[in-house]
Amino acid sequence: MFRVVLYLNQFFGGIGGEDKADLPPLLTEEVVGPAKAYRAALADRGQIVATVICGDNYFAENIEAATSQVRELLAPYRPDLLFAGPAFNAGRYGIACGRVCRMAQTDLHIPALTGMYRENPGLDLARRDVYIIETGDTARTMAEVVGRMTSLGSRLASGEKIGAPAEEGYFPRGLLVNENAEKTGAERVTDMLLAKLRGEPFESEVPRPAYDRVKPAPALGDLRSARIALVTDGGLVPKGNPDKIEMATATRYGRYDIAAKDTLDPADYEVTHGGYDSVLVRQDPNRLVPVDVMREMEREGVVGALHDRIYSTTGLTCIVSVMRELGKKMAESLKQEGVSGVILTST
Amino acid sequence: MAVVAEMVGSNRILPAQKIVSPLGNAALEPDDEKALRRSLVKKALAILQTEVEEQKVFS
Numbered sequence: 001m002f003r004v005v006l007y008l009n010q011f012f013g014g015i016g017g018e019d020k021a022d023l024p025p026l027l028t029e030e031v032v033g034p035a036k037a038y039r040a041a042l043a044d045r046g047q048i049v050a051t052v053i054c055g056d057n058y059f060a061e062n063i064e065a066a067t068s069q070v071r072e073l074l075a076p077y078r079p080d081l082l083f084a085g086p087a088f089n090a091g092r093y094g095i096a097c098g099r100v101c102r103m104a105q106t107d108l109h110i111p112a113l114t115g116m117y118r119e120n121p122g123l124d125l126a127r128r129d130v131y132i133i134e135t136g137d138t139a140r141t142m143a144e145v146v147g148r149m150t151s152l153g154s155r156l157a158s159g160e161k162i163g164a165p166a167e168e169g170y171f172p173r174g175l176l177v178n179e180n181a182e183k184t185g186a187e188r189v190t191d192m193l194l195a196k197l198r199g200e201p202f203e204s205e206v207p208r209p210a211y212d213r214v215k216p217a218p219a220l221g222d223l224r225s226a227r228i229a230l231v232t233d234g235g236l237v238p239k240g241n242p243d244k245i246e247m248a249t250a251t252r253y254g255r256y257d258i259a260a261k262d263t264l265d266p267a268d269y270e271v272t273h274g275g276y277d278s279v280l281v282r283q284d285p286n287r288l289v290p291v292d293v294m295r296e297m298e299r300e301g302v303v304g305a306l307h308d309r310i311y312s313t314t315g316l317t318c319i320v321s322v323m324r325e326l327g328k329k330m331a332e333s334l335k336q337e338g339v340s341g342v343i344l345t346s347t
Numbered sequence: 348m349a350v351v352a353e354m355v356g357s358n359r360i361l362p363a364q365k366i367v368s369p370l371g372n373a374a375l376e377p378d379d380e381k382a383l384r385r386s387l388v389k390k391a392l393a394i395l396q397t398e399v400e401e402q403k404v405f406s
Contacts, residue, residue, distance in 0.1 A: 280371065
């Protein structure tokens with residue numbers, strides 16, 4: 001029989017609503033809220049030995065401290081398995097559940113599971129490390145979700161082999177697993193095409209990347225007080241490629257000083273990009289990064305300032321999650337340097 | 348590559364010249380090419396000053 005511990009927020013833990021969201025983690029051995037559903041689903045497979053309840057705001061505002069407090073409360077119970085949530089579509093709760101599950105895996109060395117709705121902001125923070133059961137957006141289906149979590153959790157704790165995400169009902173963790181297929185790729189893709197033509201459901205083996213939709217930034221006010229930076233994904237770098245930016249599948253970007261330049265001299269630059277014929281850009285880098293005309297407009301007072309540095313990376317066969325991080329870093333750096341607007345030129 | 352910009356979620360998009368030379372046209376005389384580049388950059392600056400509620404491809 002497994003020793004099972006739970007993590008719940010103040011609401012599901014029966015303490016209160018938003019007025020109790022600042023509650024620090026507390027421990028109970030009583031069976032509260034969803035713990036009853038877990039107890040029913042576990043039956044004789046496991047026993048709930050402790051439940052930690054924590055306010056959503058407390059956790060979200062003290063993530064590191066709250067995580068270690070939860071660990072210290074639960075560790076003495078020597079648990080075999082942890083369930084957090086399910087959080088459904090509650091964002092702060094989802095973030096907490098993901099963190100508590102990761103802590104259980106890395107610090108307590110036990111399997112941990114949670115459940116979330118597909119748009120829960122906690123999902124992407126933890127899905128690579130944690131099995132997260134897909135749920136609806138409200139707690140209506142609590143008993144059914146807890147049943148699925150319990151079933152997968154018991155098998156994890158027993159060390160059984162876990163199947164693919166679609167079979168087991170958890171969110172893909174971004175792992176590739178080798179397996180033998182009955183049919184060749186050519187046969188499988190033909191089957192898929194025929195299914196599509198017949199209007200039947202089929203599942204692609206290569207899911208398309210999901211792109212973010214970002215709220216547009218507000219418009220710039222007066223250009224004469226704006227600092228404009230030039231950014232490119234066309235792989236323009238100083239001769240010698242000092243940051244060793246890859247020609248494809250880039251993991252880095254560079255910032256290059258142009259403060260003293262009225263134009264980009266072809267003698268100073270090269271292109272690290274394996275996806276387009278860069279002859280024309282190498283002949284005149286301004287065709288990619290228009291320093292020459294931006295400098296003129298700066299002198300004429302059309303724009304307040306051309307930023308002192310150009311930013312460059314290589315946009316070719318890139319991994320979306322890597323580029324998302326790279327983009328965030330570039331944007332943070334540009335903001336720190338006082339840039340108010342960016343023209344990003346792309347090949 | 349405006350279609351790619353649209354696919355990946357850019358909000359303010361200006362279709363430019365060629366993939367291999369977005370802000371230039373090597374067939375033009377140097378002065379004309381620079382004037383072309385200047386007009387594209389002017390458009391880009393005007394787009395930065397334009398409020399958008401969702402993705403928009405300008406021209």
